[in-house]
Amino acid sequence: MDLVVLGGIVALFFGLSQITSEWRHPLNDTAPIDLSLSALPKYALFSFARGWIAYFFSFVFTVFVASWAFYDPRAHRYILPALDILQSIPVLGFLPGLTLTLVALFPHSNAGLELACVLAIFTGQVWNMVFSYYDSLRGTPGDFRMLGKLYNLNWWQRFWRLELPFGAQGLLYNSMVSMAAGWFFLSVCEAPPPINGVSLRVPGLGSYIQAATDSGDTRAKIFGMIAMGIVIIVVDRLIWWPLVVWSRKFKLDDFGGSRAPRNPIQLWLARSLAVQAIGTAWNALANKILGPAIPPSAATSLVEPGAPLPERSRVGRTVYAVFVWALIGLLTWGCYSLVALLRSVKLGDWEEIIADTGFSFLRVLAAVLIGTIWTVPLGVWIGLNPKLSNRLQPFIQFAASFPSPMLYPWLVAVILFVHGTLQTGAVLLILFGTQWYILFNVAASAAAIPNDIISCAAILRLSGWTRWSKFLIPAILPGLVTGWITAAGGAWNATIVSEIVQIGSTTYKATGLGAYITNASNANNFSKLTAAVIVMAVVVVAINRVLWKRLQNLANDRCRFMT
């Protein structure tokens, strides 16, 4: 059994060497994709690695930015709103520009393309993780912070011994959500819409399926999707699930985690000599790296009365000031060049953009509406049946994680079969990327309705419309709004890939902002592209502020069950 653990490690190293060699590969605009089955594991590994590299950056960014916002009250006032805006910006709109820039930066290797891909995934993953970690930093109990001070933990020890453990559960949950979002971006960025007439590609599952679609190889298409499914399941079962079990020990209340289910696999893991050895070695290593906390001593915390107070080191402050000014400078320069770029956009273009925004807005609205209509009854039904919800939860999670662009060729075939056009059919494509969030959140909040309330509704014989309007809809409203926000954000992103779909040599188009963005990048018209992306970002942020945030406050204010 220990061989399994060992084998995994060996495989990891082998994979790493493969990936690094791929990165050093000279620039290959359109990587040839081998459609044979035997090549699939390699592509799966590439995609898998991209997702995790991006996750690594997300993690580092999360810890850094959330700590910054927490410890610097001045920065805090700017960082949180900035993150909120960044979170609602449609990342995919920036993808073409980003790719071009990075490819230009590394003209002789694949690194630029790869980096663009990783960055796109990163921006899809990172925001909710930052918010979650920031919340847990704020929620760390005061006594424990005092304890950290009493033992004189330095920032590094404080992070490992105090902050990360307390944040572990929230961070883990959000990591799972982030990873799911990451797969969506991965599927798009590996084979982005053609830029400047050139299709740039990096080898991976996303580009494999795209290539299979282009060449009409149905068998490869199906197997590519199966491979993607396997990757998702493997990540869920072999990485997240053990981590979730493990993270229960960081639960602060004494009673919640005490009866953690001890199933055979866990026991086997706990007793496996190899795992034990790794654990011990890890602890020893961690202790060595972290070092012991040196308790405060007379030398550091006492001074003779009348003696001058020791001066704090200025190095840190200087570095910080330089960093902040560099950031401000960068922002100023960015704004300046943005304005310069936007000047060249003609009035007619603006009009077209606004009109297209209207079309896309209607599609997003329709997708959210349709998603709500069918998922709310289903979600409530699932949520109110604990057995069912336990059994179906993994499937819903899987559906939410599965990158919908991989399904587009099939969906387009369905649309053509019923003699539809992409003009209305794009709603279906958008729907497939977003409805799961609503279902997921509705089911979760229906499952969280207190039993007393359910009994009360039953005794009052609430039924039909009264039951829905007075009981169920208010009860699930906080979850529903969260689902809507996530779904609508995802829907705007999805317009970029679903309003213009290329299958084989045929391109199906719909009028909309997403198609406009894709066309602009295809024509290498950078100013039009920027204008369109900015309009989309503004629209999304405005809708968030005017509609979703208020709805969320209202729902949380009125419809939350006290626990």
Added chain:
Amino acid sequence: METSSPKPLIELKHVSHEYFVTQSENDLVLSDINLTVSEHETVVLLGPSGCGKSTLERIMAGLITPTRGEVYYKGKLLIGVSPGVSMVFQNFALFPWLTVRGNVLLPVGHLPAEEQQARLEKVLQTVGLGAYEYAYPRELSGGMKQRVGIARALIAEPEVLAMDEPFSALDVLTAETLRNEIGRLLADPNHPLRTMVMVTHNIVEAVYFATRIVVMASGPGRIDVIVPNSLPYPRDTDHPEFKKIVEQLHGILTHTTMPDTVPADTNKVVTTTTPDNRRRIAPVSLPYVNAAEVLGLMSLIGDEPQDLFDLAEKFGKEFGAVVRIVKAAELLGFVQTPGQDVQVTQLGRDLTNASTVDQKRIVREQLMKLKIFELLVRLIRVQENQCLPSEELIRELQAALPHEKPRPLFRTLLSWGRYAEIISLDQRRHVIRLYEAKGAGRTRLAAPLLPPAAPPAPPTDSPAPPPVPTEPSPSPGELPKS
């Protein structure tokens, strides 16, 4: 007891501390504290909740830097965390993911392994946790957890042990056992730990441990009296000398938290012509309790005068909490408090015997005599649409009572006002209105604003005319029966 003159260990000089609330609003928790803790002393900080005793202890440990004043440790100025102080927390603060061993070893990680092991064994023996080395905190009972907390504090071999309400989170019996053990530790001349600072609100606990008892008063936190206690260890709680000190502290605390002079002032009507004036002559605040608590007190207290501390014991509540309820009852004229006794007044008896509707009426009449409710009603009346936004009330309260916390006061005011049907709050718009009863029997509440004809409470100074003219439309049902 000490033969040579005791060496001062911790000295506080003119220490004040403010908590930052908003740009304009700071909360003064400690004001000009001067205190010395000497070697081989057990100093207990005693006082009602909110008097800043925990903050003071953390300042002594160097965990909080005071906004003003200096802290000296062994004659030197303290600029960081104190090198010789360990701390035990009320809620244990054990890391749930570390075993007992891991938790206890935290402060000594920098020592060589053998030394760690030796100290660990010794300290686990001391607190009786020898068999629990590899247990996780969640498997332990509250008493056992606090033993781990104490072991973790002792393993660093501190010169001063700071304890913040160490027995408050434990059940009565467990707390008693643990108290005895700590008492034995203090009595043991061979144990290196001889200096302790402890925060508590329990008087018996204070007398049990302390060589000096620092009684603190709140609003802002300050030292009221320091009571020396030279009884020999181990102490017997039934000893007459012990009881004498407890009695003495009862008297002091009653006087500190419930001065006999306060209630007399409250009925004084303050002329409030200009806003300036209003700010200078502040209305008296309401203690942060709700109507149900006062009504509960009234129905449980009985006719005989009762000792305040017996009441606290009887209700199983913290002394400070009971004082707040009694204070509120006194403010409303339902009880009197000669010394540390609580005596029901005639009005109080009427209240207990009244129907629910009449109870509300009595409370309403009494509330309307308070300046703060007068202020509230006036604020609503001057609004154009008779709707007072919540934030505006909070602002006004802050201006009128700068030493009170505006939000808790706001909530208290609201809870009483709504109970007594003086005001109603529209949570959808966050505005406060005067309460108007539905149906024919009642109209706008106006009667209590007029000086009532014959309420039992003594009418003090001449009531000033109501600042805002009111419609004289008291419905018959509203008039108090004499």
